[in-house]
Amino acid sequence: MKYMALLCALIAIIACGCGEKQNQNEPITASDFQLDTVVTLSIYGQGDKSLLNDAFGEIGRYDKLLSRTNPGSDTYRLEQNAGEGFVAVSSDTIFLLKESEKYSRLSGGLFDVTIGPLVSLWNIHDGTGHYPTEEELDSAMALVNYEDVLIDGDNAMLKRKGMAADFGAIAKGYIADRVKEFLIGKGVKSGIINLGGNVVLIGGKPDGGDFHIGLQDPDAATGEYMGIVGISDKSIVTSGPYERFFMYEGKRYHHIIDPKTGFPSDNGLIQVTVISDDSVTGDALSTTLFLMGLEDGMKLAGDTPGVSAIFVTTDKKVYLSSGFDTTFNITNPEYSLAP
Ligand code: AMP
Ligand code: MG
Secondary structure (H helix, E strand, O other), rough: OHHHHHHHHHOOOOOOOOOOOOOOOEEEEEEEEEEEEEEEEEEEEOOOOOOHHHHHHHHHHHHHHHHHOOOOHHHHHHHHHOOOOEEEOOOOHHHHHHHHHHHHHHOOOOOOOHHEEEEHHHHHOOOOOOOHHHHHHHHHHOOHHHHHEEOOEEEEEEOOOOOOOOHHHHHHHHHHHHHHHHHHHHOOEEEEEOOOOOOEEOOOOOOOOOOOEEOOOOOOOOEEEEEEEEEEOEEEEEOOOOOEEEEEOOOEEOOOOOOOOOOOOOOOOEEEEEOOOOOOOOHHHEEEEEEEOOOHHHHHHHHHOOOEEEEOOOOEEEEEEOOOEEEEEEEEOOOEEEO
């Protein structure tokens, strides 16, 4: 069940060399289950598979550093020392805390890296889920406040006991950027990094054309897409309630939680996709826009330079942010562009 939901999260990658004869333009591809999701790396024009193993090693290293459940990680130690004292953390963690604060401010506190206690309470990640009582919700919500993250040089602290940071909305984007950097450093000029639907492209296709990325249909089975985006050298990240959820009394409770209500965000959006140069922006922003809803989200996306966003509402209308400058075609006629 959990993996079904996870697989639904994957953006299908299509038409990237498929159908061509086996030749030097065929990618080398490898997949692994990391970061609690399916990671697939493909590189073109580079004959060494060990490079992909090294890249998986890099991902594992960042996972160890940032995963909340990994004893010894920065996130774990921040949680253990919440309300007690500062913890020396990596520059990656400081960067992510600061970046998270930026999106908290932009969204009036809807994006909140201290969402940890609510994430634990709802217990969506292990696939079973828990429908909380009012008392449980009240006490978890009281522990969520991005303004209670303190940073002093290379040290950070969560101000109150019981607080917990959760980089689930931003870490995959950050790590995807690092993997891109790593592979470019090794001479890769064309490739696809897919961290469970958090997709980053290195250059374009070997023939010079754009990669064609299929957007998962938010209302359909794994791998069915509702449109195709043509892009090179960019990041494309999607947030949606179908990625992780559990069912309770016939209703779906998903993993993107509104800290103001304590409940999964329920604002008429079923998917937000962000196309941007770097993936840490795309990851943080897609979650932020999803939480903000159509109207405020469209405004923020339009106001953010270098960003194109695609919003899908429950009535299957598709909205493109102002200044949208990416090739995008809807392929499933159930969906239509809003006027
Ligand atoms: P994404 O799939 O990138 O949209 O991120 C969703 C993940 O971010 C969840 O699984 C949680 O780990 C975390 N999260 C949930 N709600 C919030 C929130 N309001 N602010 C920041 N992170 C959140
Ligand atoms: Mg995100």
